Amino acid sequence: MLNGNFLRNIRIIMKREFAGYFGSPVAYVFIVIFLLLTGFFTFYISNFFEAGQADLKGFFQWHPWLFMFLVPAIAMRLWAEERRLGTIELLLTLPVTVTEVVLGKFLAAWCFIGIALALTFPLVLTVIYLGNPDLGVIFCAYLGSFLMAGTFLSVGSMTSAITRSQVVSFILAVVICLFLILAGFAPVTAVLSGWAPIWLVDLVSSTSVLSHFASIARGVLDVRDLLYYLSVMAFMIFVNGVILQNRESA
Amino acid sequence: MIEVKDLTKQFGNHLAVDNISFTAEKGEILGFLGPNGAGKSTTMRMITGFFPSTSGTVIVGGSDILTQSIAARKKIGYLPENAPVYPDMTVSRYLDFCAEIRGFAGAAKTQRVGETLERCFLATVRHQAVNTLSKGYKQRVCFAQSILHDPEYLILDEPTDGLDPNQKHEVRLMIREMSATKAIIFSTHILDEVDTVCSRAIIIADGKVVADDTPDGLRRRSAFHGSVVLTVKGAASDGMQERIAELDGVASVSVVETDGDRMTLRIFPGDPALPVADRVIASVSQGGLGIASVFVEQGRLDDVFRDITIGK
Incomplete structure (x- = not known):
């Protein structure tokens, strides 16, 4: 599998996917909506200016909830669209492995979300202008946010491979992402901690992106958090590949 | 390969x-x-x-x-x-x-x-x-x-x-x-x-x-392969069909259609590899009838396709 063509094929597939994003309105709609929503939440809900603090906490705290909807919207077309159009038949009969195609598509979508995330840079410039923020923390928060988006994307890519309906894929992905968020949401852990043994509460909350995101967003770059994101992504991408390999129809 | x-x-x-x-x-x-x-x-x-x-x-x-x-x-x-x-x-x-x-x-x-x-x-x-x-x-x-x-x-x-x-x-x-x-x-x-x-x-x-x-x-493989389709002009006598059927190498004769004074016959040979058309034509001309058209059918793929896919 890891021959000279592995990276080359992934790169070619990524390039085609990227052309697909920017050749259709999907990319522009996504970026504009993402920027508008982050702006709205940061300034009107979190009251960025009134808070009087030179940090981006009020900006990053909304990311799990925004990504929960926006990332599955990007991911839903990854495979469902190929199946609906029938182009999957050409794609998977090219001299490329399923692994290469799955990774190429995933990485292209992830980079695309990365671009959308990077376009929030004026906010960083604003806090630098207004005060003396800890840039290390901001960098970590961006990294955490990017990893979380990748995790949600891997979920959405997997659900997209299950069905040729983008709507079904979207709903499944949102539900799974919601679970991944809620498992660490304070009200939910509070319900559990009333009766469940402490190890169970910890176990449930450790499956949550929220608790891992929270610690990275505080500026603590823990190997366990990185491992969590990467292993969820690896697992979902693996399942994605297995689903595609065992598909019985177009 | x-x-x-x-x-x-x-x-x-x-x-x-x-x-x-x-x-x-x-x-x-x-x-x-x-x-x-x-x-x-x-x-x-x-x-x-x-x-x-x-x-x-x-x-x-x-x-x-x-x-x-x-x-x-x-x-x-x-x-x-x-x-x-x-x-x-x-x-x-x-x-x-x-x-x-x-x-x-x-x-x-x-x-x-x-x-x-x-x-x-x-x-x-x-x-x-x-x-x-x-x-x-x-x-x-x-x-x-x-x-x-x-x-x-x-x-x-x-x-x-x-x-x-x-x-x-x-x-x-x-x-x-x-x-x-x-x-x-x-x-x-x-x-x-x-x-x-x-x-x-x-x-x-x-x-x-x-x-x-x-x-x-x-x-x-067509049932019609090698059969002769013949259209004769002029009042077709009743005897013609029988006369053709008795010719050497002819297995059977059927009427495809009659239209006024024209009559179309299909003549099946006993062995599709042996041509019977010339003998049929000779026989018809001897009977004094005009031949409007004659051709040897190769068989149609449609028929073969239907026979093979539905017949089995």
Whole structure:
């Protein structure tokens, strides 16, 4: 599998996917909506200016909830669209492995979300202008946010491979992402901690992106958090590949 | 050579392809016929490695599609049913992508894509997005993709479906032109196409191969093969039919239709290989009747197709 063509094929597939994003309105709609929503939440809900603090906490705290909807919207077309159009038949009969195609598509979508995330840079410039923020923390928060988006994307890519309906894929992905968020949401852990043994509460909350995101967003770059994101992504991408390999129809 | 060995595909309880075996040599154009749902597309999808077989395998130029999948796929050009192409991409960008993934780069890629565009008459629409093209153009874009890397083996699933008669003609010419150095398998519903293009035809029904023969060989299976259809002018005497039936080598005579003073007869010979037409004509002229038309029927593929696929 890891021959000279592995990276080359992934790169070619990524390039085609990227052309697909920017050749259709999907990319522009996504970026504009993402920027508008982050702006709205940061300034009107979190009251960025009134808070009087030179940090981006009020900006990053909304990311799990925004990504929960926006990332599955990007991911839903990854495979469902190929199946609906029938182009999957050409794609998977090219001299490329399923692994290469799955990774190429995933990485292209992830980079695309990365671009959308990077376009929030004026906010960083604003806090630098207004005060003396800890840039290390901001960098970590961006990294955490990017990893979380990748995790949600891997979920959405997997659900997209299950069905040729983008709507079904979207709903499944949102539900799974919601679970991944809620498992660490304070009200939910509070319900559990009333009766469940402490190890169970910890176990449930450790499956949550929220608790891992929270610690990275505080500026603590823990190997366990990185491992969590990467292993969820690896697992979902693996399942994605297995689903595609065992598909019985177009 | 493409060797299909005991290929079987089961979808749940449904046996879509049942133990099919055949081969296709280079220089051969193999027509793949069968009613809808007979398993044509399923077989082609297994040959191209889109999904694995339940049992049996396909050897493409010495590479097993299951165990040496990538090597086998490199030798194949595939045009799937309905010619799917990414709608948002322009024609040349799409072909660029296909060329790159097939291992072409730089000047070789540019040249290859340019040649293919010319060859498939796509040069004028090269910068147009695929979704702005007509069905015929889309089909050609997908066809272009399948021949781009000059593959040794071409698998075409209904390549002329949805094209107008001129475009069909063009595609058939292209297929014929390429057949010298390639093995081509193509499926179709159009039986005329088998006649004009194929050197061999395989008919499948209910997932099984029910006939594997040349178009002439298939035609010979027709009940009408070698029969003489004769239209006589002038008041047809009652005795004529009997007189013809008594001729040497004639097995039976039936009336096809009577229209005023014209009568059309079909004369079945005892052995289709021995011509009886001259004797029939002589006999009719002796009787003093005019012959309006006479021809020896070769048998129609439609009839053979229907007999084979419904009869069994």
